[in-house]
Amino acid sequence: MQSNKQRKRWVIGIDGGGTKTRAAIADTRGQVAAIMTGDASNPLSRPWTDVEQTLRELIEALLRSVEAGSEDVAALYLGLAGADRALVANQIASAFGQEWQGRLFVDNDATAALYAGTWGEPGIVLIAGTGSIAYAIDRHEQRHRAGGWGYLLGDEGSGFDLGKQAVVAVLRAFDGRGEATSLTEALLAHFAIRSPVDAIALIYGSPNPRKELADCSRLVEQAAQEGDAVAKRIIQHAAASLVELVLACQRQLDEPLPVVLAGGLLSADTSLKRELEKKASFELCPPVVTPVVGALVAGMRKIGLLPDGEVIEQLRKTQAVQEGSDVDE
Structure with a gap:
């Protein structure tokens, strides 16, 4: 000491x-x-x-x-x-x-x-990591939020959401309800399994299924970069959900504030971040x-x-x- x-x-x-x-x-x-x-x-x-x-x-x-x-x-x-x-x-x-x-x-x-x-100055932060939220602190030190309700009731546009939608798309393709997608092969390789059905026990049996699904968001990013139509739509929908969070938060404020991007999905040059930048009508502030x-x-x-x-x-x-x-x- x-x-x-x-x-x-x-x-x-x-x-x-x-x-x-x-x-x-x-x-x-x-x-x-x-x-x-x-x-x-x-x-x-x-x-x-x-x-x-x-x-x-x-x-x-x-x-x-x-x-x-x-x-x-x-x-x-x-x-x-x-x-x-x-x-x-x-x-x-x-x-x-x-x-x-x-x-x-x-x-x-x-x-x-x-x-x-x-x-420490006023602003809005848009987080898209494992979960998602838009959260503002205004010049009066008042707090405002939209989203952030957890993976069972929210987390739209998050890593969890992307991963869940990826697995859903694979299962829909497997049983004939959805179109074929390269996410299927990516998911099989990710979990080292032979059939999409095998993912069910792994995910439900995991001590942290939320993290298990959030980890699958990387599969969506890779598939979208390779041109997979299903993965692209998943990302477009996620970006629209994140824009919705910010706009809902802004409506609670009496002045426009810069929007700081945070979370693993928005901290790097991801497809989701690029799609968000296309859709955003507000000022984006890099951390x-x-x-x-x-x-x-x-x-x-x-x-x-x-x-x-x-x-x-x-x-x-x-x-x-x-x-x-x-x-x-």
Whole structure:
């Protein structure tokens, strides 16, 4: 441990989603010391005991990386999917509230993704990763949302949605209700199975079927790039669903705000992102840093540290930080 004279004050930011969790630790000047990756931490799609274990392992790994103790942390910011719902917030408070007391801050993971593009300024974030949501914070600090209702009731245009539609298309083709598609061969190879019917047991029997289907979104991307008509239609429909989310969110605002793109499906040059750009009638704002850095920004703001030019410059340098080993098991 560092001596009292040498001790820094740290901020921990965690960006937790349905596929993976990223956690970072930075000092109050914005210098990021470590970034770690762990398992999924969406309390709506994983048992809470598993989520808590993932979060604790990441926090402990970050503290070890800087040879600090929890007492050296000024803010622990947890940006988790569903954390703005009472049930999830209560679970987090019960698990971490007593030990972290006034230093624990909990919010929806959409806030971290938004701040990765706006540095804490107002805006809308459109997330298409494992799930999907349009989420806005206006100049009055009021929150507005459209979507984000989870894989059973929503997640239109998400990786889960793309993957599910891919499997549905394959099964429809298999039993003669739909047209032939190259997604069939891709799905068989992906799961190493001989018949589409074999996918049923694998998906329903998976400990995380949502992630299992979200992983299939890559098959849609590849098939669309190769010209498969069914895959192209799936992506076009997903893009239209994402535009609908943004427009619904915008109608709740009293001023136009930039739209930050986030999530694995919109962070890279995907067919879905290109289709969205074609359909969008609103200003798109590419993120400046990754959402886990947005979580650090949110944590800093919670303790009154509004990122200035010097802090922002330090946070921008996160690509130079060597990401730590995965903390998955």
